[in-house]
Amino acid sequence: MDAGLTPAESRELDQRLQKRQVKEFMNVFGNLVDNCFSACVDDFTSKALSGRENGCIARCVVKSMSTQTRLGERFGELNAAMTAEMQRR
Amino acid sequence: MDSESVKKAVIKQVLIESNTANARQLIEKINENCFEKCIPKPGSSVSAGEKACITNCMEKYMAAWNLVNTAYVRRIQQEVNNNSFET
Numbered sequence: 001m002d003a004g005l006t007p008a009e010s011r012e013l014d015q016r017l018q019k020r021q022v023k024e025f026m027n028v029f030g031n032l033v034d035n036c037f038s039a040c041v042d043d044f045t046s047k048a049l050s051g052r053e054n055g056c057i058a059r060c061v062v063k064s065m066s067t068q069t070r071l072g073e074r075f076g077e078l079n080a081a082m083t084a085e086m087q088r089r
Numbered sequence: 090m091d092s093e094s095v096k097k098a099v100i101k102q103v104l105i106e107s108n109t110a111n112a113r114q115l116i117e118k119i120n121e122n123c124f125e126k127c128i129p130k131p132g133s134s135v136s137a138g139e140k141a142c143i144t145n146c147m148e149k150y151m152a153a154w155n156l157v158n159t160a161y162v163r164r165i166q167q168e169v170n171n172n173s174f175e176t
Contacts, residue, residue, distance in 0.1 A: 022107055029161070030114045037122060037153045044127060044141075047148040049156070057153055061160040 036060035119150050 005013065040056035041049070049057070127142035128135070135143075 019103070022103070023110070026107065026111055026114065029157070030118055032161075033150075033154050033157045034118050034122065036157060037150055041149050041153065042126075044145040044149065047145050049149055049152045053149075053153075054156065057156050058160050061157050062164065065161070065164055 032061065032064055035064065115151075115154065119147050122150060123147060 036057045040060055041053050043050065043053075123143050123146035127139050127146055
């Protein structure tokens with residue numbers, strides 16, 4: 001299937017995929033901060049995060065990451081089921 | 090140029106690019122969030138109170154960014170440790 005790719009081309013492809021992955025990750029990270037900030041921080045009378053806000057953000061991150069993991073698992077499960085179904089036909 | 094220095098140059102370049110993109114995205118998010126939170130009713134100019142709010146907001150957002158960074162790294166390390174225990 002990839003008989004067409006020279007080693008140089010396949011290196012180039014890997015590099016581009018990696019760059020895209022990094023970008024994707026930065027997106028996820030940025031959105032994570034955005035969400036948790038919106039949800040947890042409301043008081044702008046001081047410059048520093050309060051203890052409550054600190055705790056809230058830490059919990060928010062853990063929850064978001066756990067959610068993402070679970071969604072990934074579920075997606076994989078459903079995908080596998082769909083593939084098995086298609087193979088049966 | 091030997092492959093080691095090429096690799097180092099590429100890594101440095103990628104880091105610079107990702108830091109720039111990072112900074113740009115961070116500023117964009119700060120703008121959005123802090124405008125929304127601090128300027129509920131836009132007038133013809135930014136009042137002193139709104140300026141103070143925006144300053145505090147920016148400080149808090151960056152602190153939050155650092156916090157998320159730390160928590161994220163810690164969680165990833167946990168996962169790596171867990172995985173290496175299982176294998």
